[in-house]
Amino acid sequence: MLELRGLTRRYGDHLAVDDVSFTVPDGAMVGFVGGNGAGKTTTMRMVMGVLAPTAGEVHWRGRAVTRADRSRFGYMPEERGLYPKQPVLAQLTYLGQLHGMSATHARERSADLLERFGLGERVKDKLETLSLGNQQRAQIIASVLGDPTLLVLDEPFSGLDPAAVDQMSELLREHTAQGVPVLFSSHQLELVDRLCDAIVVLSRGRVVAQGTSEQLRATAPLRYRLTTTHDAGWVRGAPGVTVVDVDGPTALVEPTDEEAAERLLLDAVARGGVREFARIVPTLSEIYREVAA
Structure with a gap:
């Protein structure tokens, strides 16, 4: 289980994230929603260790998260992290190796996922030659390589067509079925409502509501x-x-x-x-x- 305990982040006088606390249970999908500038990306970066919190802690499996723990997390950042001038399969294979996979396993796993997402014929193409939607598919594949113990995804459905949304949803459900906690942000509230076991609403850096869809509706x-x-x-x-x-x-x-x-x-x-x-x-x-x- 992922647990955020009073996470706070200041930039000078600006309080970007203010005492944020919630949990992502094993095998659960939690939607993280809020307007632009609400603090979602900053919170996710603190979970991943990209940013240090001003106050508060991130706990994983009942203890403070470590660098070794984070090395097993799958992360999809807001700013996509793949190399535009590198062939898709080659860089996915490299990223898989960074997660501890053998080169052969990483290549096979990457090729299987590319085929699944309709990119089987584009494996040797440079990333920049793909459409934005297909680049998004490749970024999603990068986040799930290496059998992640946790998935933290910042706007994973952005730019995807309906077929790709269904493929992505199925992929996430496969991971939660294996007990993997999933935290993702999205502006597509109907999709969040349909997919998620729980929802956390952030506004001006603070959690203003959280619970299941039924619990939120009951309020x-x-x-x-x-x-x-x-x-x-x-x-x-x-x-x-x-x-x-x-x-x-x-x-x-x-x-x-x-x-x-x-x-x-x-x-x-x-x-x-x-x-x-x-x-x-x-x-x-x-x-x-x-x-x-």
Whole structure:
């Protein structure tokens, strides 16, 4: 398990990361979301040892992380780290050797992954001749070479087409199925919602929300949409109900609890026909905008 304990990073008077704490359990995929400048990349760099924290600690398997531990981590940085003028397979093989693989094993593993990601015919091409999406594929392959014990990926889905997103998702699930913790950042909130076991929301360097999608949704206000066969203006006087909006026969309301919602429904039925009475479940994007405002 990866554990961040009060990670803080200052640049002079600027507090880039402020007391960030969360865990990435074994076999879990955790999405790290936040706006530009929220502190996600800085946090990931501290996890990997690229930056030293001003305060706080990174723990791995119950103890302070070591250089040897980090040598087994798979990392995909925000600024892509492959060499543009080197052939793809040659440099992936080299990177695999840096992770302790034999040259033969590194070459075979790299070739297999390139084939899997549709780059089997481009193994001798220089990286700079590939499209940006294919360069992203190569960078992803570099991060998973060497059987990593942890994956830390900064915007791994950026620039990928839908087919590559599916391939990447499958690859990550294969690693979590083997017990590997995965932490990745992304602006694609629907994808994070679909893939992740837990989500950490960062805003202005601080964790403003964390938990499963269901837990985050449970923090949202209880909200219903009521549509009747007549004007719904009467809901403004309903007890235990805050009216968000009324438009003719449709009202958007926030009951104080489920009992207030049931009373509202009974009152609506007594006044005439009810066409709809539905709980509005917020999307992750809506929750994010609410907590990160």
